[in-house]
Amino acid sequence: MTIAPAVAVAPDLRDDVRRVPPLGGFNITAIALDLRRVLRNRRTLMFTLIFPNLFFYLFGLAGRGPRGGPGTLAIVMLNMAAYGAMVATTSGGAAVSLDRNLGWSRQLRLTPLSPSAYIAMKVVVSMAVAAISLCSTYTFGAFNGVHLTPAQWVLCALSSWAASLVFAAFGLFMGFLLPSENVMQFVGPMLAVMAMFGGILVPLQALPQTLQSIARFTPMFGVGQVARAPLTGEITAWAIGAVIIWTVVFGVGAMTLFRRDTARV
Numbered sequence: 001m002t003i004a005p006a007v008a009v010a011p012d013l014r015d016d017v018r019r020v021p022p023l024g025g026f027n028i029t030a031i032a033l034d035l036r037r038v039l040r041n042r043r044t045l046m047f048t049l050i051f052p053n054l055f056f057y058l059f060g061l062a063g064r065g066p067r068g069g070p071g072t073l074a075i076v077m078l079n080m081a082a083y084g085a086m087v088a089t090t091s092g093g094a095a096v097s098l099d100r101n102l103g104w105s106r107q108l109r110l111t112p113l114s115p116s117a118y119i120a121m122k123v124v125v126s127m128a129v130a131a132i133s134l135c136s137t138y139t140f141g142a143f144n145g146v147h148l149t150p151a152q153w154v155l156c157a158l159s160s161w162a163a164s165l166v167f168a169a170f171g172l173f174m175g176f177l178l179p180s181e182n183v184m185q186f187v188g189p190m191l192a193v194m195a196m197f198g199g200i201l202v203p204l205q206a207l208p209q210t211l212q213s214i215a216r217f218t219p220m221f222g223v224g225q226v227a228r229a230p231l232t233g234e235i236t237a238w239a240i241g242a243v244i245i246w247t248v249v250f251g252v253g254a255m256t257l258f259r260r261d262t263a264r265v
Contacts, residue, residue, distance in 0.1 A: 025113035026120055034095075034125045039132075043184075044091045048133040052084030053140045061144055074148060074231055077141035078156055079200045082227040084133040085164035086220070087191060092126030093171020093254075094183045100176070100261060115258045119172060119251070126168035127161070134161055148231065155230035163226040166219050166243050167191075169250035176257035198224030219246040 038044055060076035099108075108118060134157055148156065174187050195201050197211070198220030204212055215221050222242030229235040 025111065026117040031121050031124050034121065035128055038092055038095060038125060038129055041091075044088075044129070047091065048084050048088040048129060049136045051087075052080045052133060052137045055083070056080040056137060056141060057144075074141070074146050075228065077137065077146050078160065078228050078231060079224070081134050081137035081141075081156075082160050082163070082198075082223060083195050083200050084137055085130040085160055086167045086195065086223065088129040088133040089126040089164045089168035090171035090174075090187060090191060091184065092129045093122055093168045093173075094175040094187060095125075096122055096172055096175035096258075097178065097183045101179075115255050118258065119255055122172055123165070123168045126171060127165065130164045130168070131161055152230050156227070159230055160227040163223040163243050166223060166247040166250065169247050169254060170219065172254035173250045173257065176254055176261055194218055194220040197221055200224055217242075219243075219250075222246070 056077055059080070060073050098104075138153065138157060142153075171187070175183055178186060192201070196207075197204075197215035197218040199215075200220065204215060207215070216238065219242070222239040225235055225239035226243060
C-alpha cells in the first residue's frame with residue numbers, strides 16, 4: 001500500500017493582514033456611545049445647560065434696566081450661548097483624558113483606527129453637545145423676551161456652533177496634555193479668562209487698552225465676534241482668521257500628542 005506524502009499547505013497570508021476600515025475607522029456607533037457617556041455626566045450637563053441660562057438670567061433679565069432693550073438682551077443671550085457652547089466643546093474634547101487614564105487610547109493603537117479618525121469622532125461628540133447647549137439657551141431666551149428675526153435665529157445659532165469648533169480642538173489638546181484628574185480643574189479658570197477676552201462676560205471696551213490688545217490674540221476673541229455677527233453686523237477678517245488659526249493649532253497639537261501618547265503599546 002502506498003502512502004501519499006503529506007503536503008504542507010501554505011497559509012493564506014491575506015487572512016492575517018489587518019484590513020484598514022473605511023474612513024480610518026470613523027464609526028457612528030462609537031460616536032453614539034461616547035455621546036451617551038458624556039450626557040450622563042451631571043457636571044457636564046450643569047455647566048453646559050444650567051449655567052448659561054442662569055448667567056443669562058443674572059446678566060440679562062435680572063439686570064435689565066432703562067438702558068437695556070431687546071437688542072441688549074439678545075446680545076447677552078448670544079454671549080451666554082457662546083460661553084455654554086465653549087464649555088460644552090471643551091468638556092467633550094477633554095473627555096479623552098478619561099480614555100488615557102483607563103488605557104483605552106493606547107489600546108486603540110492595536111486596531112486599524114487612525115489618529116485622525118479618533119480625533120474626528122471626539123470632535124463630532126463635542127459639537128453635538130455644543131448644539132444641545134445652544135438650543136437650550138436659545139429656547140430659554142426666546143421664552144424670556146429675546147426677539148430676533150427667523151434668519152437671525154438661524155444664522156446666530158450656526159455661527160456660534162461653527163465658531164465653537166476651536167474649543168473642541170482645545171479640549172482635545174488639553175485632554176492629551178494633562179492628567180485626567182486635573183483637566184477641567186485647570187481648564188475651567190482658563191475658559192473664564194478667555195471668555196472675558198472675547199467680550200463674553202464683560203465688554204471689551206471696559207478693559208484697559210493693554211488687555212484689549214492682548215485679547216485680539218486669544219481664541220475667544222474671534223469666537224465672540226463670529227457669534228454676534230449676524231445680529232450686530234460687526235465682523236473682521238482678523239476675527240475669522242483667529243478662529244481658523246487656533247482651530248488648526250489645537251487640532252494639530254491634539255493629533256501630535258495622541259500619536260506620542262500611544263506610540264508604545
